[in-house]
Amino acid sequence: MITFSIIFFVLALLVYLWPTLSIYFYLKRILEGIPNYFLFNLRISHYLNKYRKHTKINKGQPGPLYFFWFFSIAISAILVILGILLLLIR
Numbered sequence: 001m002i003t004f005s006i007i008f009f010v011l012a013l014l015v016y017l018w019p020t021l022s023i024y025f026y027l028k029r030i031l032e033g034i035p036n037y038f039l040f041n042l043r044i045s046h047y048l049n050k051y052r053k054h055t056k057i058n059k060g061q062p063g064p065l066y067f068f069w070f071f072s073i074a075i076s077a078i079l080v081i082l083g084i085l086l087l088l089i090r
Helices: 002-030 037-042 044-059 064-088
Strands: none
Touching (some): 002 037, 002 044, 002 064, 037 044, 044 064
16 A cells, blocks of 8 residues: 555656646746746746736736646645555555
8 A cells, every 4th residue: 555655646746747847947938037946836826927927918818837737736636635545544
């Protein structure tokens, strides 16, 4: 059961990292003054808002990564909860 928990935790991390890295590289390419990835994650709501505003100005609607980030947070939370439950029932 510990192996499955580790797999769920790693999957949760990967599901979170994919849209976050995509938003980070998009903003790094478009805007100046984007900090390193660690500091970016500390203020993710601020940079997520910048991404939404920038894509809304350019395309007329928020970019797809904006909604995908919220979806990935929900999936990551579910995977972490499943991993914890598997650790508890072993």
